Amino acid sequence: MKRSLLALALSVLPALASAGDLTVDHPMVPLAPPGSMAHAAFFTITNTGDTSRSLIGVTAPGYHMAHIHQSEEINGVATMQAMHQVDIAPGQSVTFEHGGLHIMLMHPAAPLAEGAEVPLELKFANGETLFVTATVMRMMHGSS
């Protein structure tokens, strides 16, 4: 039992990054079509501390640039806007997912295959940097 618990813990570890009071779960980059100049990164970030934290920027060494973005659909028009700050209140989780917040990764230095790892550096207002490794995964499209 102990061994299986350890195995479970180990198998969960790579998908989990944490620094102090912040935890990032399930960081992933959907496998993108060839020719695609922009990739997205998705994850859930949780603040387990008792002070509010603010994500103010991202860098991604494998890309020309990275922005925090928000997709929105307004009157049938798909729009995106850059976000300069995303606040995570104490005890709150913020999910970056399709149709909402995402990390936009522009101009990959090299094509990325399924299973590839994408390092991300999340910058916070207090000067802290959280290192996260996202995995390239094929998105599943099914009926809800």
Add this chain to the structure above:
Amino acid sequence: MRWLAALILALGLATGAPTTGAQAQVQGVELDAPVVLPAFTFSDENAASFTDADLTGQWTLIMFGFLSCPDVCPFTLGNLEAAVAETGMRVRPDNVPRVVFISVDPARDAGFISEYARFFHPDFISVTGARDQIDALVTATDSFYRLMPPDNTGYYEVQHSSAVSVIAPDGTLRAKLQPPFDPGLTAEFLARLQITYRKELSQ
């Protein structure tokens, strides 16, 4: 384990919780009257073309987008692939719609447009073209796009309609599909639209 999933599904159906949301979604809107489309020519970097003549004789789904689109465009094409697969279980093989992705951003995309849609299905095509050709089809399908002003690095955003145009085998626009493009519900909408279309033809 399977019985557990079945039980959860049955409970869900009984309370209506997980299904009502999806059922309430409108996946498509049928137009009151068919819209005749103008002549147009698009192509990819290998000079393969897509013109108004290609609309005749089969159902076509047209989506406008751009390749620097990290979230909405790949997600929509992924859902359309699943929706078309589901449609294939409901209609005759020659009535399975062909999906066409048209980039409204030829300046950045024209050089390698062909591979994009094919990633989602070998029969999907992606093309772009001259600004006047894009504008003509965007206007005729009551769609929209806007290239936003570039930032100091030259990077610019593109806004575009999220709806997908449904073109009948007579080349006229018949309906619009809307997000979230739930595959099963979209397939159901398309299959019903085809029945309406055939009834209309036989009258």
